[in-house]
Amino acid sequence: MNLAEYRRAAREWLADNVRDGEDPRVFMARLHDAGYSGITWPLQWGGQGLTQAEERVFAEEAASCTLPTFMFSIGLGMCGPTLLDRGTDEQRARFVRPLLRGQEVWCQLFSEPGAGSDVAAVQTRAERDGDTWIADGQKVWTSVAERADWGLLLARTDPDVPKHKGLSMFVIDMRHPGVTVRPLRDMTGRAHFNEVFIDRVPIPDAHRVGAAGDGWSVAVTTLLHERLSISAGVGMSGGKDSADGFEALRAATDTSDPHVRDGLVELHLRSRALDLFNQRLAQETKAGIFPGARGSAAKLLLAELALFRADLATSLVGPAAVVDPALSDALALAPAMALGGGTNEIMRNIIGDRVLGLPPEPRLDKTVPFKELKVGTQE
Ligand SMILES: Cc1cc2nc3c(=O)[nH]c(=O)nc-3n(C[C@H](O)[C@H](O)[C@H](O)COP(=O)(O)OP(=O)(O)OC[C@H]3O[C@@H](n4cnc5c(N)ncnc54)[C@H](O)[C@@H]3O)c2cc1C
Structure with missing residues (x-):
């Protein structure tokens, strides 16, 4: 199909299929069946294997509609791309297709009360117990956690090494009874995000994304996708x-x-x-x-x-x-x-440091074991 035909088909599909008040999960399944969910994602994992050109055409056509895709925006924009880049084939086979079909909702569990801009300071722990990790801690500002089935969790697995080195990334089951989600209301009057309490939640080692101790580099992958997807409005509303x-x-x-x-x-x-x-x-x-x-x-x-x-x-x-x-x-x-x-200040720091080549911020904590730092609730 050439691009003009693709555009015409997308326009017709949107005209016939975007209905006010429809259940988002039902809509996502139809979107996927029609070939418009995961347009550039690999065919092997449930995507459509097409190019940016088709994706852009679809986005242009969808610009005049309100697609009910907001609750999938974290999965589509951040968690799914992280699994494609850094997950195992087993993880891709298990998680990507249900995400693209709207059967499972994802959230991103990075920020904590003591770790926002300095996200490498997370204190949520995951301790290994055989083939399982036990996670314990608190996250905050977690968008769509109240509807999530799975969360991408950044946790500390080794407090004896410097803060960037002792982190690991996991997929956590948000439906486990040890996960408590409490909504936080913002000034629009709605609860866009939540506090999440994690109380001794077991995570199979097969749900670790990347090597143990390599969570920071996986987090950087997620953050890169996050910034690109926010600026491109992935899953937001078309x-x-x-x-x-x-x-x-x-x-x-x-x-x-x-x-x-x-x-x-x-x-x-x-x-x-x-x-x-x-x-x-x-x-x-x-x-x-x-x-x-x-x-x-x-x-x-x-x-x-x-x-x-x-x-x-x-x-x-x-x-x-x-x-x-x-x-x-x-x-x-x-x-x-x-x-x-x-934040805008952190974006400017990154641009100054990595795009413009200005001197980086002084960092005194690079070589100090995490447990000796005064961050979060650590004395
Ligand atoms: C709508 C919304 C949705 C969100 N969704 C999620 C989510 O789904 N998952 C998740 O994990 N998090 C989420 N967050 C949290 C978000 O990532 C954090 O709010 C953000 O990283 C800032 O952290 P903080 O709020 O702790 O502020 P702080 O880090 O405490 O910053 C406070 C102020 O100090 C400034 N500052 C801090 N450090 C520096 C520095 N080194 N140089 C210059 N200025 C600095 C900041 O720019 C800011 O103005 C969400 C936030 C919002 C607003």
């Missing part, structure tokens, strides 16, 4: 939110005013520039060119775009923007964009 943000602003303002037009043009240009940058990173990734820290640049640009849009909305529309149903969510969520997936 792009309707940002298109709506623009349209809502246009509808709520007097576009004969040159000041308003300047603002709207600037918003459009920033959004278009980010789209093109994301397309370029996606094509390069497919061609084997590692985007590295430029993924952080894309994520920073998206967060700045969200803040710019929120500022523009309040300056052009005034206080009425806060109660405009089409604008209020974007206003309330803009600050979160500058935190989730790594």
Whole structure:
């Protein structure tokens, strides 16, 4: 099928299949049956084995719809790609297809009360007991944990070595009775994320992703996918939110005013520039060119775009923007964009250090055993 035919088929499928209020799991199964879930993922693991070109065409067609895929965004954007890159064939065979079909929901268990920007400081422990690991600890800000079947868990497996060296990555069963999920309400009034308490939860060694002690490099893989997927809006809504943000602003303002037009043009240009940058990173990734820290640049640009849009909305529309149903969510969520997936300050540190080659931040904890550091609840 050439790209024009692919586009026509995707458009028709979306017109026939996106229904208000549909169960997301039912929708995902249909999306997968139709060949639109995991478009670039390998055929062997349940993907469609197609190229970025088809994926982009589908995303363009989906931009005018609201797909009910938000609860799968962590699995599609971060956990699945990490398993493809770093998992075993057994793990790929077990987990990837159910993820793509929406049968199983995933969350990412990295952040803790004492480990956010400094995620290598996690204190959640996993201790080996034969072929099983016993996990114990607390995570926070865990998106979609309340619906998750599986979580990608970063845990400390050796506190006697420096903090980056004693970590391992696991797939944890979120349905185990030792896992307690408590919702945290944000200023939109919804609970987008949760606290997660892990109380002596057994994890089979077969669910370890990467070597024991190599969890930091697996986490870096996940974080890279996280930044790329956030900036590209994987699983978010098919792009309707940002298109709506623009349209809502246009509808709520007097576009004969040159000041308003300047603002709207600037918003459009920033959004278009980010789209093109994301397309370029996606094509390069497919061609084997590692985007590295430029993924952080894309994520920073998206967060700045969200803040710019929120500022523009309040300056052009005034206080009425806060109660405009089409604008209020974007206003309330803009600050979160500058935190989730790594804060703007951390993105700037990474860009300074790894893209621009500026001197790195001084690091005094690189060679000190983790148990001797004053982090989290450690005295
Ligand atoms: C909407 C949303 C969803 C999230 N979902 C998840 C999820 O699913 N799973 C998960 O594991 N986590 C999730 N997070 C957590 C997110 O990754 C953390 O909030 C983020 O890494 C920042 O950590 P922190 O909140 O502990 O802030 P801190 O690290 O305590 O930072 C506080 C402030 O200090 C600044 N700062 C810290 N260190 C430095 C430094 N070295 N240089 C300069 N400034 C610095 C930060 O930029 C920030 O302004 C989510 C967060 C949000 C907002």
